[in-house]
Amino acid sequence: MPHIQLNNDAPGIRSLVMYRPDTGKPLYELAQALLRAGSADSTLSDAERELIAAFVSSQNRTFFCQQSHAAAARYLYGEQAPVVDQTLENLETAPVSFKLRALLTIAQRVADDARTVTDDVVEAARAEGATDGDVHDTVLIAASFSMYNRYVDGLATLTPDDPTAYTAMGERMGTLGYVLPRPN
Amino acid sequence: MPHIDFAPGLPGIRGPMAFSPETARPLNDLVNVLLRTNANHPDSTLSEGERELIGTYVSARNDCFFCQTIHGSVASHHLGDTDWSLVQSVKQDYTHAPISTKLKALLAIAGSVQQGGKYVTAGQIDKARAEGATDRDIHDTVLIAAAFCMFNRYVDGLDTWAPESRDLYQYRAQKVVEYGYTHEDPYMPPA
Numbered sequence: 001m002p003h004i005q006l007n008n009d010a011p012g013i014r015s016l017v018m019y020r021p022d023t024g025k026p027l028y029e030l031a032q033a034l035l036r037a038g039s040a041d042s043t044l045s046d047a048e049r050e051l052i053a054a055f056v057s058s059q060n061r062t063f064f065c066q067q068s069h070a071a072a073a074r075y076l077y078g079e080q081a082p083v084v085d086q087t088l089e090n091l092e093t094a095p096v097s098f099k100l101r102a103l104l105t106i107a108q109r110v111a112d113d114a115r116t117v118t119d120d121v122v123e124a125a126r127a128e129g130a131t132d133g134d135v136h137d138t139v140l141i142a143a144s145f146s147m148y149n150r151y152v153d154g155l156a157t158l159t160p161d162d163p164t165a166y167t168a169m170g171e172r173m174g175t176l177g178y179v180l181p182r183p184n
Numbered sequence: 185m186p187h188i189d190f191a192p193g194l195p196g197i198r199g200p201m202a203f204s205p206e207t208a209r210p211l212n213d214l215v216n217v218l219l220r221t222n223a224n225h226p227d228s229t230l231s232e233g234e235r236e237l238i239g240t241y242v243s244a245r246n247d248c249f250f251c252q253t254i255h256g257s258v259a260s261h262h263l264g265d266t267d268w269s270l271v272q273s274v275k276q277d278y279t280h281a282p283i284s285t286k287l288k289a290l291l292a293i294a295g296s297v298q299q300g301g302k303y304v305t306a307g308q309i310d311k312a313r314a315e316g317a318t319d320r321d322i323h324d325t326v327l328i329a330a331a332f333c334m335f336n337r338y339v340d341g342l343d344t345w346a347p348e349s350r351d352l353y354q355y356r357a358q359k360v361v362e363y364g365y366t367h368e369d370p371y372m373p374p375a
Contacts, residue, residue: 115247
């Protein structure tokens with residue numbers, strides 16, 4: 001049960017932005033700008049952005065965000081969808097590009113302790129072709145999910161157990177993006 | 185040295201915000217509504233100064249020098265804390281700081297959020313309510329703490345530069361109090 005009265009029975013962050021559209025609006029605009037548009041010189045696809053979000057949420061053990069963003073990533077990867085679960089299971093052996101692996105390493109350090117993002121991990125990503133925009137977007141995706149995860153868990157929002165609930169969410173996120181639901 | 189090529193001379197979060205104005209806009213909207221506008225809502229009992237204290241406390245726990253110094257300076261401005269001693273006492277040990285028991289209960293929640301959302305307990309929520317916190321206050325506390333876990337990581341994850349000058353933070357605090365958080369005003373005082 002959520003820690004506060006949300007007056008709706010939506011799951012996860014959706015329940016929070018319906019309860020408080022004043023903060024929900026910038027939170028969804030940020031997700032849309034980061035996960036769908038990105039920096040001008042960035043080489044990251046929407047699917048890769050969703051995978052970074054799911055990966056950080058998995059590291060933070062926020063099941064709702066992990067499952068919903070993994071579902072969005074699977075939808076956007078299409079035929080390559082299995083790479084999502086392979087990455088969440090083991091980054092070292094997952095069949096992702098060297099560039100994405102290097103960026104996921106940066107994301108991992110941002111989520112854990114941002115002071116550990118050293119010059120050498122950034123250089124390693126650049127050597128694999130990452131641009132300034134890729135580094136920027138990776139750091140801010142990882143930082144923002146360090147916020148979204150804490151917001152969703154800190155208020156103990158409803159987390160569906162049924163995997164099919166997330167498939168529908170992933171398809172909606174993959175097609176419509178981040179559109180604020182109607183407020184309570 | 186910062187990890188990416190920002191416009192030189194922009195401190196802290198302003199470097200990445202200048203690099204990415206598309207994300208700067210919702211980030212500033214979020215802090216303006218959370219730290220400023222909501223303080224005036226009828227169901228809120230948290231003042232602007234108290235909201236800034238929560239952000240400062242979380243930033244100190246994350247060891248983010250830029251964020252704890254600028255938000256500490258804004259908190260001090262609101263709370264009449266001219267020598268910054270109140271803010272210092274909250275960062276060092278808020279349980280003995282001269283603040284309300286309600287704010288102490290909310291800072292306990294913020295401290296749990298900083299560790300991870302699942303660390304917040306029903307007991308902490310009950311305690312905050314017993315001290316007079318509304319659901320709105322609890323919501324805002326959790327989101328302020330969560331948001332600073334993002335801002336701190338954005339600032340430190342890109343290894344941005346932070347000024348040392350106390351005068352500059354006090355000058356910036358005045359600007360924030362005057363017109364809010366923006367990525368579009370000139371940062372430094374006129375020469």
